[in-house]
Amino acid sequence: MRKRDYRKKQIGNRQLAPETQMMGYGYDPMLSEGSLKPPIFQTSTFAFSSAEEGKGFFEIAYGKREAAQGEEPGLIYSRINNPNLEIVENRLTLWDNAEMALVFSSGMAAITTSMMAYLRPGDVIVHSEPIYGGTEYLIRNILPEYGIKSVGYLAGTGEDTLSPTLEKAAKLGRVSVIYGETPANPTNQLLDLDLMARCAAAHGETHGHRPVTMVDNTFLGPLWQQPGRHGIDITLYSLTKYVGGHSDLVAGGAIGSYEILNPVKGFRTIFGTQSDAHTSWLLMRSLETLKVRMERAAENARIVAEFLREHPKIKTVNYLGFLEPGSPLKDIFDRQCTSAGSTFTFDVIGGEAAAFAVLNSLQVIKLAVSLGGTESLMEAPYSMTHSDVPDDVKDRLNITPATLRVSVGIEHADDLVADLAQALG
Numbered sequence: 534m535r536k537r538d539y540r541k542k543q544i545g546n547r548q549l550a551p552e553t554q555m556m557g558y559g560y561d562p563m564l565s566e567g568s569l570k571p572p573i574f575q576t577s578t579f580a581f582s583s584a585e586e587g588k589g590f591f592e593i594a595y596g597k598r599e600a601a602q603g604e605e606p607g608l609i610y611s612r613i614n615n616p617n618l619e620i621v622e623n624r625l626t627l628w629d630n631a632e633m634a635l636v637f638s639s640g641m642a643a644i645t646t647s648m649m650a651y652l653r654p655g656d657v658i659v660h661s662e663p664i665y666g667g668t669e670y671l672i673r674n675i676l677p678e679y680g681i682k683s684v685g686y687l688a689g690t691g692e693d694t695l696s697p698t699l700e701k702a703a704k705l706g707r708v709s710v711i712y713g714e715t716p717a718n719p720t721n722q723l724l725d726l727d728l729m730a731r732c733a734a735a736h737g738e739t740h741g742h743r744p745v746t747m748v749d750n751t752f753l754g755p756l757w758q759q760p761g762r763h764g765i766d767i768t769l770y771s772l773t774k775y776v777g778g779h780s781d782l783v784a785g786g787a788i789g790s791y792e793i794l795n796p797v798k799g800f801r802t803i804f805g806t807q808s809d810a811h812t813s814w815l816l817m818r819s820l821e822t823l824k825v826r827m828e829r830a831a832e833n834a835r836i837v838a839e840f841l842r843e844h845p846k847i848k849t850v851n852y853l854g855f856l857e858p859g860s861p862l863k864d865i866f867d868r869q870c871t872s873a874g875s876t877f878t879f880d881v882i883g884g885e886a887a888a889f890a891v892l893n894s895l896q897v898i899k900l901a902v903s904l905g906g907t908e909s910l911m912e913a914p915y916s917m918t919h920s921d922v923p924d925d926v927k928d929r930l931n932i933t934p935a936t937l938r939v940s941v942g943i944e945h946a947d948d949l950v951a952d953l954a955q956a957l958g
């Protein structure tokens with residue numbers, strides 16, 4: 534029998550596209566009774582065929598020796614590895630053309646494990662603002678308990694506010710991580726990824742320690758923005774959102790080089806923050822439709838954004854497709870994003886009461902937090918997802934009681950417009 538290469542990336546001279554690879558990459562049906570779809574490997578542990586084999590598997594898993602040419606890491610225990618976890622990790626590398634991906638039990642597990650792998654007591658983390666509420670809480674309330682300080686810088690000015698922030702941070706301690714989120718939740722503020730990579734390198738030259746760069750790519754990745762291609766070390770995801778895409782699972786991801794991610798993997802094994810077999814299997818199913826879902830949602834989002842922009846009861850629409858041509862932000866967008874995506878905020882005229890009236894009148898769009906699912910969702914960040922962010926910070930970031938965030942789904946666009954029209958009416 535011919536052994537097929539189940540990690541084939543091309544046929545002849547043709548490089549296969551990621552959306553094609555999502556249906557097969559990293560899985561050999563012949564290892565599973567010919568089952569076309571990977572079974573769910575619902576098991577905590579794996580049998581070794583001999584004691585020698587078990588010893589060898591551990592030597593590789595714990596880094597005691599390098600794997601020989603063609604030697605696959607053996608399956609040991611589902612906190613260390615599992616076929617469903619490995620298949621989904623292999624597929625997640627393809628959009629970014631990355632060496633390695635790690636999948637976690639949540640986006641916060643991916644973020645926390647990656648940060649803990651690179652931050653030590655006395656270190657400083659420099660981060661963009663705004664960032665996801667959970668990440669902000671981690672940096673502001675939990676990391677200081679471990680002697681880790683933080684300095685924020687405002688995203689979206691289009692000028693280099695990072696270099697002066699890094700110099701300020703270096704006075705507090707060793708800057709070991711530069712963290713960013715772009716487009717930022719909820720405002721869609723953009724960060725210049727090339728600039729972040731350049732600043733990290735320059736800081737390494739002058740201070741003798743290059744900070745590791747980490748970017749939360751939940752809003753546009755993996756389709757429309759690949760931070761690794763701009764020199765960012767770790768690309769982070771809440772896979773709960775677009776990649777999971779059906780609002781039925783919680784998971785996270787980290788993507789990068791072997792060298793950068795191996796310490797993170799070691800921490801994950803000990804923290805136990807890996808994704809379980811069933812969730813990994815659901816993610817695999819979701820990856821098959823990722824491209825069509827994200828494309829359809831983005832088409833719908835443009836129609837919804839254009840409707841809102843013309844509506845007399847709407848003050849502003851923070852949709853990336855409306856960036857001013859020639860502006861510094863549009864320049865960043867053109868260099869690193871290939872779509873405006875489908876999550877954005879807008880402000881209703883009339884304050885919180887008017888915004889709540891819209892939310893309470895929705896008939897198709899659902900009133901819920903989270904984003905990136907097949908169904909459209911709306912919420913009020915000021916009092917919901919970003920409730921915990923201090924008011925003065927929200928004021929500075931233009932998140933007001935009248936701000937609504939919409940995650941546009943894959944329904945018929947005209948139904949979404951009709952729903953918003955009646956809710957605003």
Ligand SMILES: *Cc1c(COP(=O)(O)O)cnc(C)c1O
Nearest residue numbers: 639640641665718751771773784
């Ligand atoms: C939801 C979200 C997270 C957290 O992910 P969980 O899967 O909920 O842990 C992190 N970053 C962004 C931008 C998010 O939207």
